[in-house]
Amino acid sequence: MAPWNGPLEKIDEFRWRIPKSYMNGMRVDGVIYADDKMIEDIRSDKAAEQVANAAFLPGIVKYSLAMPDCHWGYGLCIGGVVATDIDTGVVSPGAIGFDINCGVRLVKTNLKEAEVQPKLKDLVYALYNDIPAGVGSKGDIKVSAKEERELLVEGSKWVVDHGYGRQEDLEYTEERGAIKGADPDKVSQRACERGKNQAGTLGSGNHFLETQVIDEVYDETAAAVFGLEKGQITLMIHSGSRGLGYQVCDEYSKDFIRCLSKYNINVPDRQLACAPVKSEEGKAYLGAMKCAANYAWANRQCLMHLARLVFEKIFRISPKDLGMDLIYDVAHNIAKMEKYDIDANEKVLCVHRKGATRAFPPEHPELPAKYKKTGQPVIIPGDMGRNSYLLVGTKKAEETFYSTCHGAGRRLSRSAAIRACRGRSISGELEKKGILVMSSGRETLAEEAPEAYKDVNEVVSVVTGAGISKKVCRMRPLGVIKG
Amino acid sequence: MKRYEQFSHTADIGVRVFGRTLEELFENAAFAMFDIIADLDGLKGDITRDFELTAPNYEELLISWLDELLYNFYTKGIIFYKFEVTLVSADLINAKAFGRAVSDNRNRLKTEIKAATYYNLKIIKKDDYYEVDIIFDV
Numbered sequence: 001m002a003p004w005n006g007p008l009e010k011i012d013e014f015r016w017r018i019p020k021s022y023m024n025g026m027r028v029d030g031v032i033y034a035d036d037k038m039i040e041d042i043r044s045d046k047a048a049e050q051v052a053n054a055a056f057l058p059g060i061v062k063y064s065l066a067m068p069d070c071h072w073g074y075g076l077c078i079g080g081v082v083a084t085d086i087d088t089g090v091v092s093p094g095a096i097g098f099d100i101n102c103g104v105r106l107v108k109t110n111l112k113e114a115e116v117q118p119k120l121k122d123l124v125y126a127l128y129n130d131i132p133a134g135v136g137s138k139g140d141i142k143v144s145a146k147e148e149r150e151l152l153v154e155g156s157k158w159v160v161d162h163g164y165g166r167q168e169d170l171e172y173t174e175e176r177g178a179i180k181g182a183d184p185d186k187v188s189q190r191a192c193e194r195g196k197n198q199a200g201t202l203g204s205g206n207h208f209l210e211t212q213v214i215d216e217v218y219d220e221t222a223a224a225v226f227g228l229e230k231g232q233i234t235l236m237i238h239s240g241s242r243g244l245g246y247q248v249c250d251e252y253s254k255d256f257i258r259c260l261s262k263y264n265i266n267v268p269d270r271q272l273a274c275a276p277v278k279s280e281e282g283k284a285y286l287g288a289m290k291c292a293a294n295y296a297w298a299n300r301q302c303l304m305h306l307a308r309l310v311f312e313k314i315f316r317i318s319p320k321d322l323g324m325d326l327i328y329d330v331a332h333n334i335a336k337m338e339k340y341d342i343d344a345n346e347k348v349l350c351v352h353r354k355g356a357t358r359a360f361p362p363e364h365p366e367l368p369a370k371y372k373k374t375g376q377p378v379i380i381p382g383d384m385g386r387n388s389y390l391l392v393g394t395k396k397a398e399e400t401f402y403s404t405c406h407g408a409g410r411r412l413s414r415s416a417a418i419r420a421c422r423g424r425s426i427s428g429e430l431e432k433k434g435i436l437v438m439s440s441g442r443e444t445l446a447e448e449a450p451e452a453y454k455d456v457n458e459v460v461s462v463v464t465g466a467g468i469s470k471k472v473c474r475m476r477p478l479g480v481i482k483g
Numbered sequence: 484m485k486r487y488e489q490f491s492h493t494a495d496i497g498v499r500v501f502g503r504t505l506e507e508l509f510e511n512a513a514f515a516m517f518d519i520i521a522d523l524d525g526l527k528g529d530i531t532r533d534f535e536l537t538a539p540n541y542e543e544l545l546i547s548w549l550d551e552l553l554y555n556f557y558t559k560g561i562i563f564y565k566f567e568v569t570l571v572s573a574d575l576i577n578a579k580a581f582g583r584a585v586s587d588n589r590n591r592l593k594t595e596i597k598a599a600t601y602y603n604l605k606i607i608k609k610d611d612y613y614e615v616d617i618i619f620d621v
Contacts, residue, residue: 001491045493047493071493071494072492072493072494073493073494073495073602074495074600074601074602074618074620075600075602078494094600094601097620098597098598098600098620099597099620134592134595135520135592135593135594135595136557136560136585136589136592136595190554190558193554193558194554194557194558203595204594204595205594205595205621243557246597246598246620247554249598250550250598253600253601254543254546254547254550257543257601269601269602269603270542270601270602270604271600271601271602273601410493410494411493412493413491413492413493413494413497414495414496414621415489415491415496416491441592441593441594441595442593443593443594483595
């Protein structure tokens with residue numbers, strides 16, 4: 001593919017501007033967070049063009065943003081952040097993504113690497129066997145149509161009340177695992193059907209469940225608040241709203257194409273179809289999106305519960321001694337209504353994050369009491385061969401609507417990754433590095449090979465260098481379950 | 484004539500689909516999607532499903548058709564491998580799809596496609612055939 005040759009003006013060491021003069025119809029500039037090296041990767045596909053396309057969205061405030069892990073998607077690029085004024089602006093399903101509330105959670109344990117290593121194989125096999133993953137998999141939570149509606153409104157709480165986890169898990173989940181305003185009447189029968197058997201399933205592709213060890217601590221004080229130290233074992237879960245969310249996005253993307261002419265909106269890509277936030281259509285989508293978001297929190301809650309049972313079984317330790325407390329669960333594909341000072345006026349903005357993580361600073365009112373001093377935990381998974389990070393939000397991230405990166409970000413297409421891995425055993429290569437991987441999809445390991453991704457260490461050094469997040473600790477994978 | 488080919492897309496899967504007629508283009512797009520989802524080689528089935536779909540234009544009709552099949556795959560558990568499409572008018576198709584139950588063939592499944600997207604979607608008429616690029620979110 002020819003590299004993108006549109007204008008990228010260097011603002012400073014970590015930021016690049018696409019001036020709004022680039023395309024007739026852009027309402028604001030585009031701003032991409034990257035260093036000199038990463039911007040070359042970003043130029044190699046069409047992510048920057050999609051940053052510019054998103055600048056067409058009515059009511060967009062300040063700029064159309066992309067994080068250093070951004071890459072080519074559909075509609076808005078992956079890694080994109082777009083904030084719109086709720087009075088004059090729009091909401092766009094294509095700027096959130098099909099996998100509504102795709103997100104990550106990080107769970108601590110009281111185990112040390114030395115205790116886990118002798119049983120690592122058993123642990124990875126048991127996680128693989130006990131946690132439904134892969135295309136077409138079904139979860140062990142069976143809900144009636146009535147119960148599914150309850151789940152869509154109550155999210156994590158519903159599954160906790162039904163035995164999947166503990167009340168205190170809710171405290172450490174964004175929105176306590178249930179965003180208000182979810183309206184099941186706005187979720188189609190078909191979406192409910194696609195979601196019915198999938199609660200408690202990991203999914204496939206880049207979704208995973210990973211046992212890790214903390215190999216570096218950067219901020220001892222914050223790490224102590226989270227109960228983390230070097231050598232400790234953590235568990236990370238990456239999944240989303242499964243078929244239910246995909247179907248919601250699908251149907252509203254289609255309906256919103258009609259809104260473009262109805263509301264006289266000009267966007268350069270049909271996948272950026274949108275409707276005014278306060279229109280009937282906009283409100284309906286948000287009511288459905290919140291249902292899908294709640295479903296995703298419930299899903300990750302179930303997955304964590306299943307993983308806790310596996311750890312208890314393998315290590316024969318009581319839940320109390322195992323100490324598998326949820327550190328945090330945060331979405332990276334979602335739209336949220338948040339207050340910002342814009343030109344000295346407090347405004348409520350609809351912040352679309354698609355492959356970007358909310359990163360609230362210390363003292364933010366929405367943080368759990370325990371995290372008021374540290375700032376919001378931001379969980380950044382890397383590829384399965386390198387590292388993952390725990391970061392925290394900063395005051396400076398106000399410039400990105402309190403948003404930061406969400407992962408390493410893909411570099412190679414799936415087919416290019418498969419070609420690059422032909423004749424190689426990815427699991428064998430990883431095993432030599434001390435990492436056990438299991439996957440239900442035949443080609444998943446090649447598609448998800450470490451070299452298919454940017455180096456998460458570089459991505460994190462951009463967001464910390466730019467000051468929009470701060471490092472707490474780094475994890476190294478030990479055992480990975482892929483869908 | 485080749486039915487489809489994959490092209491590189493960083494995050495998702497892109498296919499360029501070909502067809503001598505619009506009908507064939509629709510059939511081949513559906514085949515491409517299920518060829519990504521599952522190993523269709525030698526698959527024989529006993530299930531048929533009939534569809535009647537409407538949309539304001541060919542492009543949206545194409546995505547509706549693919550979405551309809553995906554919905555049936557995920558909720559009814561059918562892997563489709565053969566398609567017969569009749570374009571009744573610019574906004575209406577009748578179609579028949581042939582498939583087999585997933586339950587007997589779970590080991591054939593390869594990739595979870597979340598949805599077919601509208602991204603840069605345009606059906607192009609060449610001299611004696613049609614082509615379209617489709618991005619699937621996976």
